Amino acid sequence: MTYASVQTELRTALDELRAADLYKIEHRLTSPQSARLVVDGREVLNFCSNNYLGLADHPAVIDAAKHALETRGFGMASVRFICGTQTEHADLESRLSTLLGTDATILYSSCFDANGGVFATLLDERDAVLSHTLNHASIIDGIRLSKARRHRYRTLTELETQLSTPARRRLIVTDGVFSMDGSIAPLRDICDLADRYDAMVMVDDSHAVGILGPTGAGTPELLGVQDRVDIVTGTLGKALGGASGGYVSGHAEIVELLRQHSRPYLFSNALPPAIVAGALAALDLAADPSRRVALHRNTATFRTRMERSGFHLLPGERPIVPIMFGDAGDAARVAELMRRSGVYVTAFSYPVVPMGEARIRVQISSEHSRDDLDRCVAAFVAARDAELVRRT
Numbered sequence: 461m462t463y464a465s466v467q468t469e470l471r472t473a474l475d476e477l478r479a480a481d482l483y484k485i486e487h488r489l490t491s492p493q494s495a496r497l498v499v500d501g502r503e504v505l506n507f508c509s510n511n512y513l514g515l516a517d518h519p520a521v522i523d524a525a526k527h528a529l530e531t532r533g534f535g536m537a538s539v540r541f542i543c544g545t546q547t548e549h550a551d552l553e554s555r556l557s558t559l560l561g562t563d564a565t566i567l568y569s570s571c572f573d574a575n576g577g578v579f580a581t582l583l584d585e586r587d588a589v590l591s592h593t594l595n596h597a598s599i600i601d602g603i604r605l606s607k608a609r610r611h612r613y614r615t616l617t618e619l620e621t622q623l624s625t626p627a628r629r630r631l632i633v634t635d636g637v638f639s640m641d642g643s644i645a646p647l648r649d650i651c652d653l654a655d656r657y658d659a660m661v662m663v664d665d666s667h668a669v670g671i672l673g674p675t676g677a678g679t680p681e682l683l684g685v686q687d688r689v690d691i692v693t694g695t696l697g698k699a700l701g702g703a704s705g706g707y708v709s710g711h712a713e714i715v716e717l718l719r720q721h722s723r724p725y726l727f728s729n730a731l732p733p734a735i736v737a738g739a740l741a742a743l744d745l746a747a748d749p750s751r752r753v754a755l756h757r758n759t760a761t762f763r764t765r766m767e768r769s770g771f772h773l774l775p776g777e778r779p780i781v782p783i784m785f786g787d788a789g790d791a792a793r794v795a796e797l798m799r800r801s802g803v804y805v806t807a808f809s810y811p812v813v814p815m816g817e818a819r820i821r822v823q824i825s826s827e828h829s830r831d832d833l834d835r836c837v838a839a840f841v842a843a844r845d846a847e848l849v850r851r852t
């Protein structure tokens with residue numbers, strides 16, 4: 461078979477995406493990740509990164525990474541167990557365990573890999589995994605890589621029904637903060653159900669670590685269930701410096717077994733020294749609560765102003781603020797108008813969110829000034845008004 465017929469099909473698929481306003485474009489930055497960006501050659505305000513605490517270009521993080529480059533080299537050229545573990549890898553793992561209040565932690569190249577490695581190591585066809593319908597793609601894929609029976613729940617009532625199915629092991633898995641809605645998983649209720657039905661609880665806290673809870677330990681800390689959650693996964697690629705890396709943290713035996721059997725850990729390179737050192741510096745900075753305080757204050761200010769301006773926001777208090785439009789074209793056009801006026805936001809549509817629930821997901825940073833927030837609200841209002849005029 462020649463490529464020609466496949467090519468026609470693929471081009472049709474791409475044309476269909478464009479026609480449905482579902483085609484994603486990558487804008488080229490020529491600046492560091494920060495509250496202000498240079499995008500396509502222009503300075504814009506940034507309201508769409510996961511750089512919640514402004515650590516992605518923090519001088520202390522950069523200095524730590526530079527120092528590691530000079531003293532520990534550029535890359536490891538090995539997986540961890542052959543000759544790829546430096547003392548700093550172990551330091552970072554123990555620092556994360558201290559933050560999260562767990563026995564032990566294992567690093568991966570990303571949280572995508574962490575979630576890809578955890579299920580198949582712990583579960584087989586005798587077991588059941590109960591996963592929230594809005595969980596991150598990496599959880600869905602990680603579950604698929606295991607032989608466990610899969611259940612998808614939306615409500616606690618559904619979860620309870622599914623928990624009564626017989627299985628050797630039951631694992632409930634949920635995002636701590638759902639990335640497209642900004643809502644928080646009801647971990648206390650989930651832990652109560654887990655106790656009643658003898659299940660384990662796993663939380664992917666990628667959008668909460670460093671941000672939520674008095675010490676930044678995330679959703680379990682915020683909701684007072686740190687000692688009732690069995691497994692926490694998360695990323696170093698968001699609030700904690702934003703470079704890359706992920707982890708699984710929890711009971712000692714679970715982490716020990718992952719080091720022996722988990723495929724993305726065993727068969728993929730160790731994190732580079734500069735990333736490890738930068739993440740350690742980011743953890744030091746995140747230990748100071750002042751960035752979290754500024755982040756939550758900015759979020760409250762922005763939410764209030766947007767609601768007063770008549771926008772439909774998904775409720776909540778989190779720095780993920782979804783502005784709902786419904787129609788993918790509307791969301792995309794408003795985002796485009798805002799970008800042209802110097803405020804960088806991104807529209808999300810199917811398949812990233814359900815069909816008909818297109819939105820602009822605003823993400824607040826501790827580094828936004830009052831003026832930045834005002835300019836963002838003003839750009840939303842101007843773009844919405846221009847879009848209404850266009851229609852009439």
Ligand SMILES: *Cc1c(COP(=O)(O)O)cnc(C)c1O
Pocket residue numbers: 569570571572573596598635639664665666667694695696697704705706
């Ligand atoms: C961002 C995110 C991931 C992926 O993290 P990476 O380290 O970039 O692979 C996984 N899970 C959730 C819930 C996320 O928000």
